[in-house]
Amino acid sequence: MSPTETKMKKLIAGNWKMNGSLAANEALVKAMLEGLQGAEPAADMALCAPAPYLAQLQSLLQGSPIAWGAQDVSAHEQGAYTGEVSVAMLKEFGCRYAIVGHSERRQYHGETDEVVAAKAQRALAAGVTPIVCVGETLAQREAGETEAVVKRQLAAAIHTVGHCITEIVVAYEPVWAIGTGKTATPEMAQAVHAVLRAQLAAATTHPKRVHILYGGSMNAANAASLLAQPDIDGGLIGGASLKAADFLQIVASAR
Incomplete structure (x- = not known):
């Protein structure tokens, strides 16, 4: 890190997946905001919700320390793509982030590396930050292919x-x-993060500017040990992001 660069805050991003309701979302977000009152969050925060709830998040979170985002974005700008949501639409609802290439999208919707990259590019072109997901299956890990x-x-x-x-x-x-309750040990996670950091270092002179989040069942109990690793810059939080106290505890662990 050069002398002119300041240390980045960690990023804790919640991924609600296909969960939520208008009432539950409001209660959850209000509990989070109440828990943050009077204190500067230890980390940057974001909540990524199903598309129908983005307007609600915009209303609830506008002007707060919590950013919001989508769980996917189309690789296309507009047109006859029924069911797709464009990045321009996400921008209208104030989205700062869009998750792309989540393993569930790769597994259940057949998204290839190329499709994921195209989605990332489309998001970036419109000023939305893509959260690009990578990761191996159990079979790939056991085969030494991680x-x-x-x-x-x-x-x-x-x-x-x-x-x-x-x-x-x-x-x-x-x-x-x-979603299995299993998690990589901090050392296992750090080893892969170090590989990704080295790959970024080969592509840019500023690899430390890229947040590399850990997204494998991070929770309130294991967050501190994972976030203490040198190349783990935050977390992509699933189930624990649906519980205000747990999510806030993870954020606090990022100090």
Whole structure:
């Protein structure tokens, strides 16, 4: 880090997945905001909600310390793509972030590395920060393919967005640790984050400007040990982001 660069705050981003209701969302967000009153959050914060609730988040979070974002974005600008949501639409609802390439999108919707990279590029072009997810399955880890898999996935984004690579966020999410209650040890997670950081260093002179989040069942109990690792710059939080106290505890662990 050069003398002119300040240390980045960590980023704690919640991914609600396909959960929520108008009433539950309002109660959850209000509890989070109440928990933050009178204190500067230890980390940058964001909540990524299903598309129908983005207007609600815009209303609830405008002017607060919590940013908001979407769980996906179309690789297309506009047109006959039924069911797709464009980045221009997300911008109208104040979204700062868009998750792209989550393992569930890759697994259930057949998204390829190239599609994920195209979505990242589309988001960046409109000023929305893509959270580019990478990660290996249990079978790939057991076969010793973890490094090759995550490097291939990140390489597609690097190739597509080029010099804008420092404007993305990367999330490492070992597929075997998502929603299972299993988590990589801090040392296991750090090892993969270090690989990703080295790959970014080969692509830009400012690899430390890129947040690399850990996204494998981070919770209130394990957050501090994971966030203490040198290349873990935050978390992409699933289930724990649906509980205000847990999410705020994770944020507090980022000090």
